[in-house]
Amino acid sequence: MTSSARIHPSAVVEAGARLGEGVVIGPFCHIGGEVELGDRAHLVSHVVLTGRTRIGADAEIHPFAALGAAAQDLKSRGEAGTLVIGRGCLVREGVTINAGTPAGGGQTRVGDDCAFLAYSHVGHDCRIGDGVTLSNTVLLGGHVRIGDHAAIGGATVVHQRVRIGAQAFVAGLSGLEGDLVPFGLAGGNRAHLFGLNLVGLRRRGFSDARLALLREAFRRLFPQGAGAETLAARIETVARDFSGAEDVEALIAFLRAERERPLCAPRPARG
Template sequence: MNDSSTRIHPTAVVDPGARLGQGVTVGAFTYIGPEVEIGDGCQIGPHCSFTGPTRIGRDNRFVGHAAIGGDPQDKKFGGERTELVIGDRNLFREFVTLNRGTGNGGGVTRIGNDNWMLAYTHVAHDCIVGNNCVFSNNTTLAGHVVVDDWVIMSGFSGAHQFCRIGAHAFIGMGALVNGDVPPYTMVGGNSLGRPRGINTEGLKRRGFSPERIAAIKRAYRTLYVAGLPLAEAREKLAEQAQSSEDVRLLVEFLGGGERPLLR
C-alpha cells in the first residue's frame, strides 16, 4: 500500500500489486510492476523500470533509465519464480541493469548496503554483492559472481561467471577477471587481469594499521611471489593466520570455489 507521503509523477505507472514505503518519490515515465516492494525514502528517477519479484530496502536512489529486476539473461531460464533483493542506501546511476536469479542457480540475485553502482553497470543473475562496494562505469558481472565487502571495480572491468572477488580487492580499469581474486588484492592489466600486489591505499583509508598491512603483504608474497605450489603456500599461510585475523580471512577464501585462483 502506498503512503500519503509518496510522490508519484503523473506519467509514471505503478501496478496495484506493487508496495511503496513512506516518502518514496517516483519520476516521470517510470514503470513499477507487480510484486515489487520499495522501502521507505527511496528516490526513483525518470524512465526506470522495476520488475518483480523484487524487494528493495530503504533510502536507495535510482537516478534514471535503470532496469531493475528483469528476467535473467540465461537460455535455461523457463519463467520460474526468482527474485532480486536489494539492501539499503545504495546508489544506482544511469542505465544500471540488475537481473533476478535463476531457478537452478539459487533463485536470488542479492545486493547489500551502501554500494555505488555507476552508469551502465550490469549485475547478472544469481550474483551476490556485499556492502560498501564501488562499481565504476560499465562494470559487468556475469552470472553467479560473488563480490565481498569494500571491493572497488574500475571502469570497464568485468568478472567471468562463478568468480569470487574477496573483500577489499581492487580491480583496475579494463581488467577482466577470469579466476577467484583473494581479499586485499589489486588486479591490473589490459584484457585479462593479473595480481599486482595488495590494495595498500584502500586498506589505509579504511583504518588498517601498519602492522595489519605488513601481515597482509607477507601473505601476498607467500601466495604470489615465493614461487610455491598452491598447496604449500596454503600451509604457510595457515601458520601466518595464527597471528593475523586478516590472513585467516585470506586462508578461508582459498578454501573453495568453482573457478581457479587468479595467479
C-alpha cells in the same frame, strides 16, 4: 502503497506494489505489482522495476535503470526469481540488475551502501556484499560473488562464477576470469594479481601493523619466481604461522574454499 509517497502523474505503479514512507517516484517510471520500495527511496525518472524486487530504504535510482528483469540466461525458461537490494544504494543511469534463477538459488542479492555507476550490469544469481562499487560499464556475469567494500574499475568484465574477495580492487579495462583474493589488487586482460590493494586499505583505515602482516602473508603465499613448494603447501604454512591474525585468516579461508574458477595469480616472472 502509503499516502506519503509522491508519485508523478506520468508514472505507472501497478496494483500490489508496496511503497515505504517518503518514497518519491519521478516522471515515466514503471513499478510492477510485486515490487517493494523501502522508505525514502527516490526514483529520478524513467526507471523500470519489475518482478519480485525488493529495494531497501534510501535508495537513489537514476533514469533508464531496469531492475528485477528475468535472467539473460538462454537455459532459463523465464522462471520467477527475486532481486533483493539493501539500504542506501546508488544506482546510476542505464544500470541493469537481473533476478535470480532456480539454478542459482532463485535470488540475486545486493548488500547495503553499494554504488552501481552508469551502464553497469549485474547478472543473475550474483551475491554482492556491503559497500561495493561498480564503476561505469562494469559487466558481471551470472553467479559472481563479491565481498564487502570491493571495487571494480570502469569497463571491466567479470567472468561468470568468479569470486572477488572483500576489500579487493580490480583496475579498469580488465578482464577478470579467476577468483581474486581478499585485499588483492588485480588488472589487465586477462587480469593477474599485482599485490595488495594498499590505497583502498589505507582509505578504509588499515593501520601500518595490519598492512605489514598482510604484506608478509602475500609475499609468502605468492613469492616471486618458481619455488619447490606448492600453493597448497604455502597456504598451510601461512595458516600456521599467522594463526590469530584476522585479516590473514580471512585470506586463507578464501583460498581454502571450493571454487569454480581458477585463481587470479601473479604473472609468471620472466626468465
